[in-house]
Amino acid sequence: MKTIGFGIIGGGLMGREFASAVARWAHLLDFDGRPQIVALCDKNPALYPWYKDNFPSVEQITDDYKAMLANPKVHAVYVAVPHNLHEEIYCAVIRAGKHLMGEKPFGIDKKANDAINQCIAEHPNVLVRSSSEFPFFPAMQRIGEMIEANAFGRIIEAHGGFLHCSDLDPNKPINWKRMIQFNGEYGCMGDLGLHVCHVPFRAGWTPKTVRAVLSKIVSERPDGKGGMAPCLTWDNATLLCDAINPADGNGFPLTLRTHRIAPGQKNTWYSEIWGTKKSARWSSLNPKILEVMDYTGGDQTWQQVQTGYESAFKSITGPNFEFGFSDSIQQMWAAFMYELIHGKPLKKFAGCVTPQEAALSHRLFTAALKSHKESTTVTI
Numbered sequence: 029m030k031t032i033g034f035g036i037i038g039g040g041l042m043g044r045e046f047a048s049a050v051a052r053w054a055h056l057l058d059f060d061g062r063p064q065i066v067a068l069c070d071k072n073p074a075l076y077p078w079y080k081d082n083f084p085s086v087e088q089i090t091d092d093y094k095a096m097l098a099n100p101k102v103h104a105v106y107v108a109v110p111h112n113l114h115e116e117i118y119c120a121v122i123r124a125g126k127h128l129m130g131e132k133p134f135g136i137d138k139k140a141n142d143a144i145n146q147c148i149a150e151h152p153n154v155l156v157r158s159s160s161e162f163p164f165f166p167a168m169q170r171i172g173e174m175i176e177a178n179a180f181g182r183i184i185e186a187h188g189g190f191l192h193c194s195d196l197d198p199n200k201p202i203n204w205k206r207m208i209q210f211n212g213e214y215g216c217m218g219d220l221g222l223h224v225c226h227v228p229f230r231a232g233w234t235p236k237t238v239r240a241v242l243s244k245i246v247s248e249r250p251d252g253k254g255g256m257a258p259c260l261t262w263d264n265a266t267l268l269c270d271a272i273n274p275a276d277g278n279g280f281p282l283t284l285r286t287h288r289i290a291p292g293q294k295n296t297w298y299s300e301i302w303g304t305k306k307s308a309r310w311s312s313l314n315p316k317i318l319e320v321m322d323y324t325g326g327d328q329t330w331q332q333v334q335t336g337y338e339s340a341f342k343s344i345t346g347p348n349f350e351f352g353f354s355d356s357i358q359q360m361w362a363a364f365m366y367e368l369i370h371g372k373p374l375k376k377f378a379g380c381v382t383p384q385e386a387a388l389s390h391r392l393f394t395a396a397l398k399s400h401k402e403s404t405t406v407t408i
């Protein structure tokens with residue numbers, strides 16, 4: 029059993045999800061490594077007691093990430109901070125020779141992403157990946173296997189999306205995720221976009237062009253101090269891409285939706301692929317249900333398969349039980365650990381987002397901003 033000393037920079041929402049996955053690492057079976065959280069860095073001391081109370085392995089708590097990077101017991105770092113800090117902190121981690129799990133969008137904009145990629149190129153011995161957990165749901169693992177087996181025939185269309193609804197409430201106070209200086213020009217695409225790109229990009233479906241329509245629906249929000257603050261980020265983005273399937277060289281329409289204002293949708297991530305031989309669709313709305321249609325002539329009948337806890341990385345939970353969000357987070361971390369130890373992913377669709385995939389998403393989102401601004405189709 030190989031133990032890897034981890035530091036967390038940014039111990040908020042996602043930092044705690046990682047820590048929780050580590051706390052129940054025994055959930056995984058026959059896994060030959062474990063992360064051990066030895067250091068926490070956050071500017072907010074209110075978070076410290078939760079880590080202190082639950083993680084006796086944490087020996088260092090600091091508000092200075094440079095002090096953490098000087099700690100020889102830290103071999104890998106999870107950075108989950110606002111987007112404006114990605115470039116500075118990701119590059120510092122890589123230059124310190126620590127392995128990095130970063131967060132989307134992996135740089136606030138393309139310039140920041142380019143700088144991160146330059147650092148990665150200069151430090152080839154460091155493993156760098158980005159978080160994206162939804163492909164680890166069992167139904168999506170099955171869809172990944174169908175893509176690998178080329179089971180769809182000629183792809184007719186593919187659709188992916190990530191839909192949120194809480195911003196429909198105009199009284200929801202503003203936070204950093206709605207402020208351009210912290211979240212970036214991409215707005216909802218920066219927040220949600222890498223999630224919807226992960227599976228299509230892993231499949232090799234490279235978008236050649238994009239026509240994007242972006243919307244700003246709520247222009248100001250309560251600032252939490254009794255006043256109103258401008259809300260300048262894009263709320264919703266719909267991208268129509270002309271993608272190529274490398275399996276047969278054919279093009280097909282790929283739509284990617286990232287909506288913060290999708291009435292009624294609470295963290296709904298979905299994927300749908302239509303093919304001449306097989307079609308499949310899954311949504312986190314009904315996480316157990318995988319819908320599949322095989323076509324060999326005759327009736328066109330969609331079937332529903334109830335998936336269970338059939339995870340990429342074996343766990344103690346029996347296959348008849350349900351799988352949830354925190355399980356997908358733990359599976360994603362197992363994928364990062366597996367790649368760190370074995371030098372390659374367990375299988376194609378059980379791997380974290382690579383820097384190349386993140387870079388492609390930046391080219392796509394930058395092209396999408398231009399497409400919307402000029403009302404034109406933009407080549408990527």
Ligand SMILES: NC(=O)c1ccc[n+]([C@@H]2O[C@H](COP(=O)([O-])OP(=O)(O)OC[C@H]3O[C@@H](n4cnc5c(N)ncnc54)[C@H](O)[C@@H]3O)[C@@H](O)[C@H]2O)c1
Nearest residue numbers: 038039040041042043069070071072108109110131132159
């Ligand atoms: N994978 C996912 O499903 C998912 C979900 C939500 C957010 N995210 C991503 O995770 C990242 C963080 O988002 P979050 O929701 O956890 O945000 P958050 O606001 O809950 O946490 C961010 C933390 O960073 C800390 N911080 C800010 N500046 C810092 C600095 N200079 N040094 C150390 N700590 C600092 C803050 O105090 C805060 O605790 C973002 O990139 C976001 O896009 C990913």
